Amino acid sequence: MAKLVFGMNLSLDGYVDHEEFAPDPELFRHWVGHVRDLAGSVYGRRMYEVMRYWDEDRPEWGGEERAFAAAWRRQPKWVVSRTLKSVGPNATHVADDIGAVIRDLKERLAGEIAVSGPELAGSLMDLGLIDEYRLYFHPVVLGRGKPFFAGPRPRLRLVASDRIGTDAIRLTYVPA
Numbered sequence: 060m061a062k063l064v065f066g067m068n069l070s071l072d073g074y075v076d077h078e079e080f081a082p083d084p085e086l087f088r089h090w091v092g093h094v095r096d097l098a099g100s101v102y103g104r105r106m107y108e109v110m111r112y113w114d115e116d117r118p119e120w121g122g123e124e125r126a127f128a129a130a131w132r133r134q135p136k137w138v139v140s141r142t143l144k145s146v147g148p149n150a151t152h153v154a155d156d157i158g159a160v161i162r163d164l165k166e167r168l169a170g171e172i173a174v175s176g177p178e179l180a181g182s183l184m185d186l187g188l189i190d191e192y193r194l195y196f197h198p199v200v201l202g203r204g205k206p207f208f209a210g211p212r213p214r215l216r217l218v219a220s221d222r223i224g225t226d227a228i229r230l231t232y233v234p235a
Contacts, residue, residue: 061098061168063161065180066193067207068227074204075177077109080197086224087123095130098168101161101183103176104140107150110175114147137164139179158186181209189213192232195223 068082069075082090094100102110113128120128136150139157146152153160161183164172174180174189183189192215194207215232223229 061165061170061172062190063101063165063174063183063188064171064191064193065174065183065189066191066195066229067175067177068195068197069207070199070201070204071196072200072202073207074201075207076201076204079201079204080199082195082197083224083226084123086195086227087127089223091123091127091130093173094127094134096170097134097173098170099135099137099164100173100175101137101139101153101164101179103179104138104143106176106179107136107138107140107143107146111147139182157182158188161186161188177205177207177209184213185210187234190233191218194230194232196228196230198226 067075068077068080068086070080081087110131113131116125116128132149134149136146137153137160138146138150139153141154143152165188174183180189192213214235216235217230218233219229219231221229221231
C-alpha cells in the first residue's frame with residue numbers, strides 16, 4: 060500500500076513560491092532522488108502547469124536539471140482539475156471523485172505518492188488521505204503568497220527533523 064506525502068519548499072512564514080527562492084545544489088540533488096524514487100505524483104492544476112517546465116530539455120541546464128527532468132518525466136502523474144481539458148505525457152486527468160481515485164492509487168501502488176499543490180493537499184487532508192507532511196523551510200520571509208496549509212491546520216505529530224543543504228530544514232509530521 061502506498062503512502063501519500065505532501066511536501067514542498069516554503070518560507071519561514073509558511074508560504075510556497077517557486078519564484079521567490081530556490082533550493083541550493085544539495086537540496087536540489089535531494090529533490091532529484093526524491094522524485095526518482097516516487098511511485099507517482101498527484102498534482103493540482105496550477106502546480107502541474109508550473110512543473111510542465113520540465114517536459115522539454117533546455118540548453119542552459121546542467122546535469123542535475125537534466126536528471127530531475129528525466130525523473131519527473133518518467134513518473135506517472137495524476138492531475139486533478141475541473142478546468143483542464145488535457146494533460147501531457149505520462150499523466151492522467153482526474154476531474155471527478157478524487158477521493159476514490161486516490162484511495163485506489165494507495166491500494167494499487169507501493170512506495171510514496173507525492174501530493175503537489177496546497178489547495179489539492181487541503182482537499183486530500185479533509186478526506187483524511189494524507190499520511191505524511193514534509194515541510195522544507197528556507198530562511199526567507201515572504202509575508203504573502205500561497206500558504207502551505209490552504210485550509211484549517213491538521214493536528215500533527217513531529218516524527219523527524221533534518222537539515223538538507225546549507226539553508227533548508229525539513230520537518231516531517233504525521234497526522235496526530
